[in-house]
Amino acid sequence: MKTILSLVLLATVAVVDTLPAQAQSFQPLQGVEAIAQATPMVSQAEEFVSLLADGEFNQALQKYDAIARENITSETLETTWQDLVAKSGDFQEIVSTETVPGEEQDVVLLTTRFEQDTVVLFVIFDEEQQINSFTY
Numbered sequence: 001m002k003t004i005l006s007l008v009l010l011a012t013v014a015v016v017d018t019l020p021a022q023a024q025s026f027q028p029l030q031g032v033e034a035i036a037q038a039t040p041m042v043s044q045a046e047e048f049v050s051l052l053a054d055g056e057f058n059q060a061l062q063k064y065d066a067i068a069r070e071n072i073t074s075e076t077l078e079t080t081w082q083d084l085v086a087k088s089g090d091f092q093e094i095v096s097t098e099t100v101p102g103e104e105q106d107v108v109l110l111t112t113r114f115e116q117d118t119v120v121l122f123v124i125f126d127e128e129q130q131i132n133s134f135t136y
Contacts, residue, residue, distance in 0.1 A: 040129060041099060041106060041108050041123075041125050041129055042097045042099060042108055044063060044108075044123075044125075044129070044131065045097065045108035045110055045121075045123040045131075046094055046097070046110070047063070048060055048063045048123055048131060048134070049091075049094060049110055049112065049121060049123070051063070052077065052081045052091075053081075053091040055078075057074040057075075057077045057078045057081070058074045060074070060077055061073070061074045061077055063130075063131045064130065064131045064132060065126050065128065065130035065131065065132050067132070068131070068132045068133065077134075080134070084114075084119065084136055085114070087117070088114035088115065088116050088117040088119055089114045089115025089116035089117065090114065090115045091112065091114055091115075092112075092113040092114055092115060093112065093113050094110050094111070094112050094113075095111045095112060095113050095118070096110075096111045097109065097110050097111070098111075104126075104127060105124050105125060105126060105127075105132070106124070106125045106129070107122055107123070107124050107125070108122075108123045108125070109121070109122060110123065119136050120136065121134070121135075121136045122134065122135050122136065
């Protein structure tokens with residue numbers, strides 16, 4: 001019995017002894033790096049939603065990339081936002097954000113609170129981190 005206990009104790013000491021060396025060789029995951037890089041997109045998405053909520057549809061349109069601006073008008077943005085407000089009530093706040101990286105596009109998901117509902121908004125960014133689509 002003493003031999004088994006000694007072996008268990010020795011194995012525990014050996015494992016614990018290697019922990020500091022392993023902790024020092026920690027490398028950040030790519031996901032963490034992606035989140036750090038996503039911060040400017042989150043800020044842009046939050047600003048975009050704030051512009052929509054404030055009725056600044058022309059300024060919101062300027063956040064789109066050049067190609068998207070050829071196909072979208074400020075009136076389209078206004079109609080989309082007003083439809084959302086009609087369904088969910090007045091905009092209250094952004095509750096949380098999440099970035100989903102993709103190969104050619106990244107998506108910022110904004111969980112938002114409206115007067116009558118919680119809605120997830122999708123702001124899609126191109127490779128140059130410019131908005132090219134918005135939906136809910």
